[in-house]
Amino acid sequence: MTNTPDYKAAILQQLASIPFGKTCSYGYLAKAAGLPGYARQVGNIMKSLPHDTQLPWHRIVNSQRKISFPIGSEAYLEQRRRLEAEGIEFKGEKILITQFL
DNA sequence: CAGGGGGCTAAGG
DNA sequence: GCCTTAGCCCCCT
Numbered sequence: 001m002t003n004t005p006d007y008k009a010a011i012l013q014q015l016a017s018i019p020f021g022k023t024c025s026y027g028y029l030a031k032a033a034g035l036p037g038y039a040r041q042v043g044n045i046m047k048s049l050p051h052d053t054q055l056p057w058h059r060i061v062n063s064q065r066k067i068s069f070p071i072g073s074e075a076y077l078e079q080r081r082r083l084e085a086e087g088i089e090f091k092g093e094k095i096l097i098t099q100f101l
Numbered sequence: 102c103a104g105g106g107g108g109c110t111a112a113g114g
Numbered sequence: 115g116c117c118t119t120a121g122c123c124c125c126c127t
Contacts, residue, residue, distance in 0.1 A: 037109095039110065040110090043108040069108060
């Protein structure tokens with residue numbers, strides 16, 4: 001029973017279950033998927049997602065409640081745009097609210 | 102097989 | 115607020 005077969009599937013599935021307008025951290029997502037300690041994998045997987053994916057990758061932020069991308073980078077702006085489009089507010093770089101985390 | 106790195110995290114200085 | 119250390123786990127050289 002190696003658990004490397006589809007830890008990805010578990011993560012992606014968990015990711016897909018995140019409701020509109022909510023956010024959570026990488027670690028939380030991994031844990032919720034039954035894979036504590038896979039925070040890095042979560043990020044790594046997201047990175048390899050196609051740019052046209054349906055998955056809400058933008059709802060995932062780091063434990064500091066910030067977007068894990070260089071500020072001002074395209075990826076950063078892209079994610080921020082999507083989050084604000086869901087009603088998520090920012091205070092500077094930090095994300096407010098979030099019932100998750 | 103060893104090394105380095107990544108959308109991470111938590112703890113320290 | 116910033117940077118470093120250490121732990122975590124998978125993937126590519």
